[in-house]
Amino acid sequence: xxxxxxxxxxxxxxxxxxxxxxxxxxxxxxxxxxxxxxxxxxxxxxxxxxxxxxxx
Amino acid sequence: xxxxxxxxxxxxxxxxxxxxxxxxxxxxxxxxxxxxxxxxxxxxxxxxxxxxxxxxxxxxxxxxxxxxxxxxxxxxxxxxxxxxxxxxxxxxxxxxxxxxxxxxxxxxxxxxxxxxxxxxxxxxxxxxxxxxxxxxxxxxxxxxxxxxxxxxxxxxxxxxxxxxxxxxxxxxxxxxxxxxxxxxxxxxxxxxxxxxxxxxxxxxxxxxxxxxxxxxxxxxxxxxxxxxxxxxxxxxxxxxxxxxxxxxxxxxxxxxxxxxxxxxxxxxxxxxxxxxxxxxxxxxxxxxxxxxxxxxxxxxxxxxxxxxxxxxxxxxxxxxxxxxxxxxxxxxxxxxxxxxxxxxxxxxxxxxxxxxxxxxxxxxxxxxxxxxxxxxxxxxxxxxxxxxxxxxxxxxxxxxxxxxxxxxxxxxxxxxxxxxxxxxxxxxxxxxxxxxxxxxxxxxxxxxxxxxxxxxxxxxxxxxxxxxxxxxxxx
Numbered sequence: 001x002x003x004x005x006x007x008x009x010x011x012x013x014x015x016x017x018x019x020x021x022x023x024x025x026x027x028x029x030x031x032x033x034x035x036x037x038x039x040x041x042x043x044x045x046x047x048x049x050x051x052x053x054x055x056x
Numbered sequence: 057x058x059x060x061x062x063x064x065x066x067x068x069x070x071x072x073x074x075x076x077x078x079x080x081x082x083x084x085x086x087x088x089x090x091x092x093x094x095x096x097x098x099x100x101x102x103x104x105x106x107x108x109x110x111x112x113x114x115x116x117x118x119x120x121x122x123x124x125x126x127x128x129x130x131x132x133x134x135x136x137x138x139x140x141x142x143x144x145x146x147x148x149x150x151x152x153x154x155x156x157x158x159x160x161x162x163x164x165x166x167x168x169x170x171x172x173x174x175x176x177x178x179x180x181x182x183x184x185x186x187x188x189x190x191x192x193x194x195x196x197x198x199x200x201x202x203x204x205x206x207x208x209x210x211x212x213x214x215x216x217x218x219x220x221x222x223x224x225x226x227x228x229x230x231x232x233x234x235x236x237x238x239x240x241x242x243x244x245x246x247x248x249x250x251x252x253x254x255x256x257x258x259x260x261x262x263x264x265x266x267x268x269x270x271x272x273x274x275x276x277x278x279x280x281x282x283x284x285x286x287x288x289x290x291x292x293x294x295x296x297x298x299x300x301x302x303x304x305x306x307x308x309x310x311x312x313x314x315x316x317x318x319x320x321x322x323x324x325x326x327x328x329x330x331x332x333x334x335x336x337x338x339x340x341x342x343x344x345x346x347x348x349x350x351x352x353x354x355x356x357x358x359x360x361x362x363x364x365x366x367x368x369x370x371x372x373x374x375x376x377x378x379x380x381x382x383x384x385x386x387x388x389x390x391x392x393x394x395x396x397x398x399x400x401x402x403x404x405x406x407x408x409x410x411x412x413x414x415x416x417x418x419x420x421x422x423x424x425x426x427x428x429x430x431x432x433x434x435x436x437x438x439x440x441x442x443x444x445x446x447x448x449x450x451x452x453x454x455x456x457x458x459x460x461x462x463x464x465x466x467x468x469x470x471x472x473x474x475x476x477x478x479x480x481x482x483x484x485x486x487x488x489x490x491x492x493x494x495x496x497x498x499x500x501x502x503x504x505x506x507x508x509x510x511x512x513x514x515x516x517x518x519x520x521x522x523x524x525x526x527x528x529x530x531x
């Protein structure tokens with residue numbers, strides 16, 4: 001009984017922990033999406049480039 | 057020869073020139089050829105002095121980038137004592153709003169190049185319908201070094217140093233007497249007076265003379281339509297070092313190493329077609345190539361790859377072959393004449409009692425449109441020829457965030473024209489309605505073009521010298 005209880009708590013803890021970490025990472029990703037996808041963010045870009053269609 | 061106060065009083069001069077800069081000296085040299093005696097009045101000394109320079113202080117309103125007292129020199133030789141020496145003739149289409157055509161000052165180009173010790177070579181070549189590459193020359197002449205000893209020994213050119221031209225006396229429509237302040241107050245008489253004191257001083261003195269002489273019309277727009285040449289780094293990029301050099305190698309480089317900015321520079325200007333089609337101003341863009349040590353180079357690559365990922369293989373390939381270089385676009389361009397940009401008199405006065413300069417100055421949207429259009433045109437040329445990729449700095453997008461550097465070229469204020477309401481001097485540089493008062497220098501330019509003005513100033517001065525010789529014969 002005692003072991004069962006321990007396992008149940010552990011499973012519950014693992015579940016909550018995984019949910020928490022997933023929530024945290026997802027939120028962080030969406031909030032800082034710009035920086036994750038592009039390590040050179042727009043706000044420090046100084047140049048408006050003249051490009052051809054093939055460059056994009 | 058150099059005259060002292062008493063010697064000035066003993067002589068009578070048919071022509072008095074105020075100012076010993078390139079304009080004043082060029083007029084005197086032209087008169088000397090015909091053995092006509094003149095007097096040059098210089099408010100400064102043989103060399104720089106803080107006292108003389110203090111007369112150049114002034115108030116500035118707007119976004120003019122420099123202190124007025126550091127832009128010019130009050131000494132023999134004027135601002136040629138610290139000028140950059142870059143020379144080029146104005147373009148034909150710069151004369152659209154002038155009362156004269158370029159062909160009227162062209163005959164004086166040979167003599168002007170001799171004065172400035174430069175070859176008479178100002179080639180240009182179209183690289184497409186909209187752009188052309190142009191050639192500049194670089195003069196190393198300091199007027200003090202070249203002409204001080206010459207004037208000291210001359211029988212026909214007289215020079216009065218430390219002599220402030222304080223006022224004039226008029227009778228009817230003629231200047232009859234000049235009041236000078238040196239070690240003592242002097243008054244002299246002359247047949248012709250020429251103001252050649254520089255792009256700011258000409259307006260200041262003329263405004264002051266008008267305050268003291270009702271004969272000078274209040275309708276004349278003295279001080280109005282003042283202009284500069286905005287100067288700024290306007291763009292940047294990366295490109296194929298060898299391809300760019302090869303593309304321009306059959307043409308001419310304007311400077312081998314322009315101001316030490318890079319190891320290759322080519323100067324690009326809009327054609328008349330582009331100016332009229334896009335309704336922009338004249339401009340010169342200096343395209344300079346840099347090696348990999350330049351700070352902009354790495355940032356430019358990062359920046360470009362973020363917006364153009366498809367170029368990454370090409371860029372990497374060039375980088376690995378050691379062919380990729382950084383590019384900087386700097387520009388000096390024309391400013392459109394605006395009534396709001398004007399010189400007036402300040403309430404403060406200099407030590408001689410003449411009011412100091414008050415300058416109102418704003419750049420226009422058209423100036424920034426010109427800079428953006430030029431980067432756009434050169435950028436597209438680079439795409440067509442596969443030379444690299446260029447972009448405009450975001451600082452030239454909005455007038456509010458744009459701060460120009462000073463071009464040190466002071467244009468307008470006493471502009472020439474046919475109408476007495478919209479111009480100050482006529483095509484012979486004579487003040488409207490006044491018989492014997494002439495103005496010379498870049499202050500008479502109705503529009504500035506992009507070319508550095510000194511060569512055109514010397515051409516106009518020699519033309520004025522010739523005109524004065526003709527007028528002297530009629531007396």
